[in-house]
Amino acid sequence: DQQVKQNSPSLSVQEGRISILNCDYTNSMFDYFLWYKKYPAEGPTFLISISSIKDKNEDGRFTVFLNKSAKHLSLHIVPSQPGDSAVYFCAASLGGNEKLTFGTGTRLTIIP
Amino acid sequence: GAVVSQHPSRVICKSGTSVKIECRSLDFQATTMFWYRQFPKQSLMLMATSNEGSKATYEQGVEKDKFLINHASLTLSTLTVTSAHPEDSSFYICSARREGYTDTQYFGPGTRLTVL
Numbered sequence: 001d002q003q004v005k006q007n008s009p010s011l012s013v014q015e016g017r018i019s020i021l022n023c024d025y026t027n028s029m030f031d032y033f034l035w036y037k038k039y040p041a042e043g044p045t046f047l048i049s050i051s052s053i054k055d056k057n058e059d060g061r062f063t064v065f066l067n068k069s070a071k072h073l074s075l076h077i078v079p080s081q082p083g084d085s086a087v088y089f090c091a092a093s094l095g096g097n098e099k100l101t102f103g104t105g106t107r108l109t110i111i112p
Numbered sequence: 113g114a115v116v117s118q119h120p121s122r123v124i125c126k127s128g129t130s131v132k133i134e135c136r137s138l139d140f141q142a143t144t145m146f147w148y149r150q151f152p153k154q155s156l157m158l159m160a161t162s163n164e165g166s167k168a169t170y171e172q173g174v175e176k177d178k179f180l181i182n183h184a185s186l187t188l189s190t191l192t193v194t195s196a197h198p199e200d201s202s203f204y205i206c207s208a209r210r211e212g213y214t215d216t217q218y219f220g221p222g223t224r225l226t227v228l
Contacts, residue, residue, distance in 0.1 A: 034216070043116070043205045043219035044156070089156065098144055098209055100217060102155045 003027045004092050006103035014111050019077040021106050023090035026071065030092040034100070035064060035075045038087045047088075048075070077108075085110045114140050114210050118220035125196055126228055132192045133223045135206030141186040142208035146217060147179070150203045162189040196227040 005024045013019045021035075031052040036044035050057040050064045050073070057064050063076045077084055087107050091100040115138040125131050135145055143164045148156040160181055161169040168181035178200075180192040189208075193200055203224055207217035 036219070041203070041222065041224065043118070043207070043221045046216055046218065049216065098146070098217070099158055099161065100146075102157075104155045 002104070003030075004090060004101050004103040006088075006090060006106045008106050009104070010107040010109070012109045012111055013080045015082060016079045019075075019080045019084065019108055019110070021075040021077075021088050021090075021108065023073050023075075023103050024071060025073075025092055027092070027094065027101075028068075028071065029094045030101075032093045033064070033066060033073050034091045034093075035062075036089045036091060036102075037084075038089060038105070040087075044089060080110045082110050082112055084108060114208075114218040116206065116208050116218045116220040118204075118206055118223050120223060121221060122224040122226070124226045124228065127197050128195055130192055130194045131196055131225060132190055133204055133206075133225075135189045135191070135208070135220050137187045137208040137210075137218070140208075140210045142210060143186060144209045145183060145189040146207045146209075147181060147189075147191050148205045148207070150205060150222075156205060159191075193225065196225070198227045201225055201227045 003026050034049040035047045038044040048059050048062045048064050050066050055066050066073045087105045089105045090103045117136045119134045145162040147159045150156045159174045162181045162183040164183045170176045183189040203222050205222040207219045
């Protein structure tokens with residue numbers, strides 16, 4: 001049972017444009033969400049997170065939006081840069097539990 | 113920033129041998145570390161939660177006698193794959209939760225295990 005889903009396995013975006021990565025979850029008890037970036041043969045790198053009490057969090061070029069009623073979150077990257085090409089995972093945790101449930105990942109390719 | 117290292121980065125071993133993977137938090141203390149595995153083109157799957165000074169907590173379906181975890185100090189956790197078989201070949205990644213920084217895990221670079 002995949003509780004965190006990223007339905008787009010891949011996404012291509014022109015350099016300078018906005019990249020939007022989506023993530024859906026089924027467990028309404030999740031209360032903390034994170035986005036990680038991963039290069040091949042490397043561990044994930046933390047990007048940005050959001051608590052369920054917020055609906056938006058911004059850090060530089062990265063903004064995460066949370067829609068609790070739809071159980072949906074998205075990561076916006078603007079402007080997109082070639083170095084952003086990687087696999088992006090969303091993850092969720094619940095009730096202070098430290099365990100993270102990861103989505104299946106979306107491979108983002110930025111086209112120069 | 114918080115740095116987590118893993119050693120070795122890749123290992124090839126014969127079937128039936130045991131392999132130890134180390135995970136270290138280099139610039140912070142971590143009472144809790146996590147071990148994940150990732151199969152090609154799949155998500156990271158949590159295997160176990162490692163707590164300093166106590167027994168690890170394993171996820172359902174993970175054999176604790178096969179995947180031995182020792183969290184000997186606030187900066188070191190080890191995962192030993194005992195009697196490895198080809199189906200254990202995978203990418204193993206550890207993460208550490210930094211004290212005082214709730215809910216954010218910092219990941220190591222991963223270890224590629226290939227069992228022949």
